[in-house]
Amino acid sequence: MCFKGLVSLLRISRWYKNLVIFIPLVFTNNLFNLNSLLITFLGFFSLCLMSSANYTINDLFDFNSDKLNPLKKNKPLVKGLISVKSAVFFSIVLIVSSLLIAYYLSFGFFLFPVALFFSTLAYTVLLKKVPLIDLLVIALNFYLRTTSGTYLLNVVISPWLILMIFLVALFLGLGKRYGELLILGPKASKLRSVFNFYSADLLKSMINIVSSMLLLGYCFYTFLAQTNPLIMLSIPVFFFAVFRYLYFIYSGNKASVESQLVFKDKQFIIALLCWILIVVLVLY
Numbered sequence: 093m094c095f096k097g098l099v100s101l102l103r104i105s106r107w108y109k110n111l112v113i114f115i116p117l118v119f120t121n122n123l124f125n126l127n128s129l130l131i132t133f134l135g136f137f138s139l140c141l142m143s144s145a146n147y148t149i150n151d152l153f154d155f156n157s158d159k160l161n162p163l164k165k166n167k168p169l170v171k172g173l174i175s176v177k178s179a180v181f182f183s184i185v186l187i188v189s190s191l192l193i194a195y196y197l198s199f200g201f202f203l204f205p206v207a208l209f210f211s212t213l214a215y216t217v218l219l220k221k222v223p224l225i226d227l228l229v230i231a232l233n234f235y236l237r238t239t240s241g242t243y244l245l246n247v248v249i250s251p252w253l254i255l256m257i258f259l260v261a262l263f264l265g266l267g268k269r270y271g272e273l274l275i276l277g278p279k280a281s282k283l284r285s286v287f288n289f290y291s292a293d294l295l296k297s298m299i300n301i302v303s304s305m306l307l308l309g310y311c312f313y314t315f316l317a318q319t320n321p322l323i324m325l326s327i328p329v330f331f332f333a334v335f336r337y338l339y340f341i342y343s344g345n346k347a348s349v350e351s352q353l354v355f356k357d358k359q360f361i362i363a364l365l366c367w368i369l370i371v372v373l374v375l376y
Contacts, residue, residue: 101151101168101179102144102186105352110139112234112257116241116249119319121375128245135201135244138193139237142205145186146212148179153216197244204240208233223289227265234261252313259306263334264351266302267341270295271348299341303334319375326370333363 113136122128151169168174187209194202215229238257242249269290273280280287307330314324336359340347347353354360 096173098168098174098182101148101174101182103147104140104144106147107140107143108352108355109234110136110143110237112238113139113241113244115238115253115257116245116247118371119249119253119375120245120247122245122247123372123376131197131244132241134193134197135240138190138197138201138205139208139240141186141190141193142208145183145190146209146216148183148186149213150216152176152179152183200243201240204236204243208236211236221285223286226286227262227269230265231258231261234258250313250317250319252309252317255309256306256313259302259309263299263302263306263337266295266299267337267348268351270299270341271344271346274344275346275349299338303338307331307334322374323371325374326367329363329367329370333360333367336360336363 114132117123117128117132151167154164164170169176169179190205191202194205211229211233215226219229220226235254235258238254269286270292272284273287273290273292273295276283276287310330311327314321314327317323336357337348337354339345340354340357345353347357
């Protein structure tokens with residue numbers, strides 16, 4: 093077993109998806125509350141451990157099919173960098189560690205890593221083979237991550253923000269499916285059964301619908317949420333980030349399949365940093 097293989101197995105590069113747990117902290121003006129910040133960091137770490145456990149379990153279930161998939165043939169289990177027994181052991185340790193931290197923080201928060209585990213397990217075993225449901229489960233998991241932060245801090249945030257996270261996750265999921273379809277080509281339906289349902293035209297239509305809802309929904313949030321109206325200054329930056337990701341999707345850029353690659357794009361990073369700066373300056 094090698095360290096590089098373990099890091100790859102745990103998908104530490106994808107822990108950023110759990111950063112949505114900080115949204116309740118930021119948008120309820122608790123960012124500089126050290127106690128709330130520490131609690132949220134612990135909650136973030138708990139979700140990261142559960143995410144790594146879920147990725148490991150998914151790789152165990154998909155071991156045989158990943159051997160045939162050119163996008164996944166370099167996974168550590170497939171390449172033999174990590175043994176099956178080691179993967180099972182690490183998944184158990186990660187689950188137990190995640191739940192212990194979550195239970196220590198609060199019972200309300202504890203229920204979210206549990207829900208995340210079972211929803212992801214259902215996705216791995218069955219639901220990823222069911223068209224449309226596969227995408228909705230991915231979006232649901234982001235909803236769980238975000239909402240867990242409100243239970244962790246015992247706060248309430250705008251339902252528009254929750255909707256935004258759901259739509260962003262759905263947008264990313266559709267982009268990934270379209271990217272996979274472009275890269276895999278005619279082999280797509282043989283490697284993933286849902287591609288017997290998803291066509292390029294259907295995915296394009298759904299991407300356009302969801303991206304339009306995402307942009308409109310963000311505008312409604314800035315207009316209707318009871319925050320400083322200057323938050324509307326972030327609208328152009330948010331639009332640019334969405335349009336930039338649409339470029340990744342339709343140009344066949346690998347960032348649409350491996351979303352962590354967007355953090356290597358200078359324009360996207362600048363837009364993201366500008367959005368964060370505007371939000372923090374306006375709210376604080």
